[in-house]
Amino acid sequence: MKFQGTEKYVATDDLTIAVNAAVTLERPLLVKGEPGTGKTELARQIADALGLNMLEWNIKSTTRAQQGLYEYDAVSRLRDSQLGDERVHDVRNYLKKGKLWEAFEAGEKVVLLIDEIDKADIEFPNDLLQELDKMEFHVYETGETIKARQRPIVIITSNNEKELPDAFLRRCFFHYIRFPDTETMKKIVEVHHPGIKDALLTTALTQFYEVRDTPGLKKKPSTSEVLDWLKLLLAEDLSPEDLRRDGASALPKLHGALLKNEQDVHLFERLAFMARGQR
Numbered sequence: 418m419k420f421q422g423t424e425k426y427v428a429t430d431d432l433t434i435a436v437n438a439a440v441t442l443e444r445p446l447l448v449k450g451e452p453g454t455g456k457t458e459l460a461r462q463i464a465d466a467l468g469l470n471m472l473e474w475n476i477k478s479t480t481r482a483q484q485g486l487y488e489y490d491a492v493s494r495l496r497d498s499q500l501g502d503e504r505v506h507d508v509r510n511y512l513k514k515g516k517l518w519e520a521f522e523a524g525e526k527v528v529l530l531i532d533e534i535d536k537a538d539i540e541f542p543n544d545l546l547q548e549l550d551k552m553e554f555h556v557y558e559t560g561e562t563i564k565a566r567q568r569p570i571v572i573i574t575s576n577n578e579k580e581l582p583d584a585f586l587r588r589c590f591f592h593y594i595r596f597p598d599t600e601t602m603k604k605i606v607e608v609h610h611p612g613i614k615d616a617l618l619t620t621a622l623t624q625f626y627e628v629r630d631t632p633g634l635k636k637k638p639s640t641s642e643v644l645d646w647l648k649l650l651l652a653e654d655l656s657p658e659d660l661r662r663d664g665a666s667a668l669p670k671l672h673g674a675l676l677k678n679e680q681d682v683h684l685f686e687r688l689a690f691m692a693r694g695q696r
Contacts, residue, residue, distance in 0.1 A: 418467055419437055420433055420463055420466050420467065421466070422462070422466070423466045425465075425608060426455065426459070426462035426608070427604045427608060428459075432592060432594065435448075435590060436592075438590055439590040444571075444588060444589055444590045445549055445571035445588065445589045446572050446573065446591075446592065447573045447575065447581075447591045448572060448575070448593075449574075449576075449577050449591070449594070450593055450595070451577075451596065451639060452576055452639055453638075453639020453641040453642060454594045454596060454639065456575075456594060457530065457532055457574055459574075460532075460574075464527075467528075469527055469528050469570070470523070470525070470527045471528040471529075472516050472519055472520050472523075472527055472528070472530065473532060474517075474530065474532065475532045475533070476531065476532060477536055478536050478538075480537050481537075481544075482540075482544030482545050483515075483544070484515050485515040485517045485518075485531075486515045486517050486548065486554050486563075487512050487513060487518055487556060488512070488515070489512055489513075489558050490513065491511070493511055494511045508558045508559060509559060512556070512558065512559070516531075517529070517545075517548060517554070518554075518563055520565070520569040521552065521565040521566065522563065522566060523566065523567065524567075525567055526568070526569060526570065527567070527570070528569065528570045528571075528572060529569040529570070529571045529572070530574070531571065533574055533575065533576060534573050534574065534581070535577065535578045536578065542581050542585035543582050543584060543585060545585075546585060552564065552565035573589065596629075599622055602640070602643070603618065603622070605644075606618060606644065609644050610648065613647065613651065617650065617657050618647075620657040620660050620661075621643075621646070621647060621650060621657075624660060625669075625675070628676075631684070631688075634684065635678055635680050635681050636676075636677055636678060636681060638674075638675040638676070638677075642674055643675070646669075646674040646675055649671045650670070653671070655670060667685040667686070668682065668685045672685070
C-alpha cells in the first residue's frame with residue numbers, strides 16, 4: 418500500500434515519503450503548511466489513490482474531543498421517558514457515534530481526516546492521545562470498549578495557528594508542506610488548467626511570486642488563489658502583454674483573486690505612488 422500521488426494531485430518526493438512512512442509506522446501524519454497548500458486535499462487523494470473510503474472530521478473552535486468518540490443525548494432520553502417511549506430502555510438509542518467510532522468500527526481500512534486541529538482548544542489534542550495511540554476507547558454508558566477493527570490511516574492538518582502539545586507531537590509523523598517552487602507550481606497548474614500557453618503561465622507566475630515576495634504583505638496569496646487567478650485570466654482571454662503593469666498601478670490584473678484585504682491593496686497602491694515620485 419504505497420502512495421505515489423495521483424493525476425489530480427502533484428505530490429513532491431518528500432511528501433510521498435512522509436505519507437508512506439506514517440502508513441508503515443501506523444502513526445497519524447501531522448501535516449502543517451500555510452493555508453491553500455493542499456493539506457486537506459492530500460487526505461482525499463490518499464484515499465483515492467489507495468482505494469479507501471474517507472471520513473472527515475472538521476474541527477472548529479467549539480469542537481470537543483469527546484465529539485469524535487460519541488455524544489450521549491441525556492435530554493432526549495429524559496424527554497422520551499416522560500412520554501413513555503420504549504426506546505429509553507436501551508441507552509444505545511441515545512448515543513451519537515463520532516468520526517473516530519465510525520473509523521474504528523469500519524469493516525475495512527479507511528482514511529480519517531482530522532482537519533485544522535489547531536482551531537480547537539489547546540487541550541483538544543491531549544484529550545485524543547490515548548484513543549489515537551491505542552486505537553480504542555471506553556463507552557461509559559454501556560460499559561463496552563470500542564476497538565479499531567482495522568487501524569485507520571489518520572491525517573491531521575494544522576495551519577500553525579497555535580502550538581500543539583509535545584506529548585501529541587511525539588505520537589505523530591510530521592511533515593511541513595513547503596510552498597511550491599516555480600517548477601512544482603507549473604506542474605500543479607497543468608493538472609488544473611491543461612494546455613495553458615507557456616508564455617502566459619510564465620508571465621503570470623512571475624507576477625504571482627513577485628506579489629508573494631512583496632515586503633509588508635499581510636496575507637500572501639496561496640496555491641488555490643493563483644489557480645483561481647489563472648482561471649480568470651483564461652476566461653478573459655488575456656495575453657502576456659495584457660498582464661504587464663504600467664507605472665500608474667502596481668496592482669496585477671484582476672488582483673481581487675490574489676489580494677484579500679484592503680491593507681495589501683493599499684500597499685501596492687503606495688508602491689506605485691512611490692515609483693512615480695522617483696521618476
